[in-house]
Amino acid sequence: MSILTNAADVLRCFTPQRLELTLTDTVSLLGAPKSSTSRLLRAMRDAGFLELAPGTRRYRPGILLFELGQTYRRASTLLARADEAVGRLSRRFGHTGYVSVLDGADVVGVAHHEGSSTLRVGTPIGRRLAAFASSTGRSLLARRTDAEVRALHPEPLRPASPHSPPDIAALIAMLAEVRRQGFATSLEEANPGVGGIAVAVGEAGTGEEVSLNLVYPVATVSITERQAMLNALQAEALEIATLVGDPWHAARKAA
Amino acid sequence: MSILTNAADVLRCFTPQRLELTLTDTVSLLGAPKSSTSRLLRAMRDAGFLELAPGTRRYRPGILLFELGQTYRRASTLLARADEAVGRLSRRFGHTGYVSVLDGADVVGVAHHEGSSTLRVGTPIGRRLAAFASSTGRSLLARRTDAEVRALHPEPLRPASPHSPPDIAALIAMLAEVRRQGFATSLEEANPGVGGIAVAVGEAGTGEEVSLNLVYPVATVSITERQAMLNALQAEALEIATLVGDPWHAARKAA
DNA sequence: CATGGCAGTCCCGAAAAATGGAACCGGAGT
DNA sequence: ACTCCGGTTCCATTTTTCGGGACTGCCATG
Incomplete structure (x- = not known):
């Protein structure tokens, strides 16, 4: 006090x-x-x-x-790398990209690159979002154990959209899928008409974790473009992961 | 304490x-x-x-x-407008642009738009710079009275570059010129090889003041391009000024 | 022109927190 | 085993903080 x-x-x-x-x-x-x-x-x-x-x-x-807010951003090399990578992705695909971190049961965006396409979607940075109800958030939650996830989320969940997991069990199931695939997706959750794909990266020494995230208007993005974005996003994430020695990605690669 | x-x-x-x-x-x-x-x-x-x-x-x-740093930026509509305007200018000319505010005898950048030209110049935002030794700073200082400027700057000045005013008298003279012209310029002051032009805008009701500022590599920018930038910068500033009711610009227009 | 909110500040004794010197701890280097 | 070194904990003393209530200035209203 x-x-x-x-x-x-x-x-x-x-x-x-x-x-x-x-x-x-x-x-x-x-x-x-x-x-x-x-x-x-x-x-x-x-x-x-x-x-x-x-x-x-x-x-x-x-x-x-x-x-100090600026200092926060620069204090982490992981963040800087992620920012760079997302900037590249955003320019390449013309969609908005974010870098976010987990804070409790929320994600907060710490950097964003506005898309150049006429249809820009997304929310300003510094905004808080329930982690369980977004692709970014779930990509980060997937790195926690189920027990930790449970501890973070007092029942009942208050899903913001019909596409979000309605309860903890559903969330846990989704996270398992995220772990299996190596990425997280969302469809019209935080914003109507907007899809998201996200990959999390963590630093070995520090335990620091960020999520790279691209959002796009579902109406105008084809399956193939989406796949291209996903591939590029995973490639960028993997590069950072190996650079900073992410044990999580290392384990995935081994498997 | x-x-x-x-x-x-x-x-x-x-x-x-x-x-x-x-x-x-x-x-x-x-x-x-x-x-x-x-x-x-x-x-x-x-x-x-x-x-x-x-x-x-x-x-x-x-x-x-x-x-909170994000909140700071959004709390001011003046800042938001200036940010918009500088973004436009930066995209149009391909050079880096800043929005800055005065804090004591320093200026601190609160927003920046990185130029697209291959030669990018400038310093990251959140950085503090002696106000008297930059175009941004002087555009803001010019809105203070000479007495206030003197009070802010204990002699002797510590000019960072040979192009900065060496003492208060020189600074005061430069500020008079800034007031006359309506804009401030710099040449290789804060950063070698880069020039800057700046116009300050203030809000009538609140007394809030920001400076719009473009920086460019002196080596590759022609006189005519510089003039175009200056015109555009002044036009943007004037628009904001009339919008928010800047008495300073109103006085200039009347004269 | 009084009157009644409304927003914000000031005052004071009681209670809680900050202070800083010194002792304590654990690890890395010798 | 010893000893810096960076960091934490302890404790009596000093200093803030706390919060209820009185007080001030300011509209808007009757």
């Missing part, structure tokens, strides 16, 4: 839908006393975590946090 | 050159006692500000900070 956790709680109130916070917003979101919250917000501002949107009394993240 | 300022101090230790921090790094950088720092880092980790690079004892920014 250090003030740090309170500060973090405040920061977690910011979402892509709620870019700025007023004192009363924060109070009602957190249920904390007004006076404490007022002081907390001011302290956070003094420290540089927040800034006041000029001319208003609304707080928003400070530039310090922006800079 | 709240723990928040200490935490912020720790976070400020991260730079593009120092992506991860060990306990002893932090201790020597901050000069704080070991035990306090150890606890602080752990508390920050528990709160989600930091994470341990898996398998090591090195701390790095947590994903929470990454998400």
Whole structure:
């Protein structure tokens, strides 16, 4: 219960839908006393975590946090490689690509490359998505044991779409398939009309894991194009995997 | 002296050159006692500000900070517009473009669009640059009064390049020129061989200000191309300026 | 022009957390 | 086995934080 956790709680109130916070917003979101919250917000501002949107009394993240966000991205060579690879894939196929990481039971995109095709699909990065309900997420979950997956997901699942696994058993079955195939797919789950394919890669030494992911409009992409994307995605992932010594891919190759 | 300022101090230790921090790094950088720092880092980790690079004892920014960095970018419509505009310019001319904001006496890039031309120049975003020694920075400084500029810059200036203003008087003179012309330029300042042109835009209601900035390799860009870039940049900036009601541009137009 | 919310800040004693010196731990190097 | 070295834990003391309530300034309303 250090003030740090309170500060973090405040920061977690910011979402892509709620870019700025007023004192009363924060109070009602957190249920904390007004006076404490007022002081907390001011302290956070003094420290540089927040800034006041000029001319208003609304707080928003400070530039310090922006800079650190950049640092986060650069801190990992695995991420950098994945970013590179997805950029190549995105340019080659004209579809949007993401790099995502698992955080608890969510995936959050940490990099994205917008497709060039007229039909662009996808969601901005920094957005959180239930891991079990997306190809990216499942490609990462497949690297956990079933027990870990169960621990992460309190029943009942709240599937966002009819194409998502309706319960844990279905999820576990899907993950088994992902492990067998080496990639994960989705069809109109997070976004209607959008399909996704994803391959996860992990670093041997660090245990760090990211997922490479391409999304495309199902209506205009042929089976053969999809297959080409899948092949390219797997190739890129495999290259990174061998480079960083991913034991998971190594095991697959041996089998 | 709240723990928040200490935490912020720790976070400020991260730079593009120092992506991860060990306990002893932090201790020597901050000069704080070991035990306090150890606890602080752990508390920050528990709160989600930091994470341990898996398998090591090195701390790095947590994903929470990454998400907030994204929020920062989206919190401002001015920023969003500028980002759009610079994206257009970058695609059109094939050179790299930035959107930057002033923070104290520094500018920090908050968005960038990499050029498509074979000669790509520029520095990654999230990087801090002395405002007085770049076109972006000067385009923003020109919107301050001379007194404010002086207050921001303790003599003597430490010019990074022979093309930067050597002292405050020279800077003030350059800023006067920027105000007269409505744009700022640089030639081989922050990066050798690259030139930059920048126009700042501010929002009436909020007082928020950003700078749009294009950089290009001086060796391969003709006078006429540069002029075209400048025209386009000014046109984009002016459009945004009228949209958000920038009094500064309004005054220029009236004159 | 009073009046009543509404948003935010200030004050204070009680309670909890931070502080930092020193002791402690475990591993790598000798 | 010894001893740095990086890091953690302990504990008494000092410093913040907490949160209820009073207080201020600001509309909008009667």
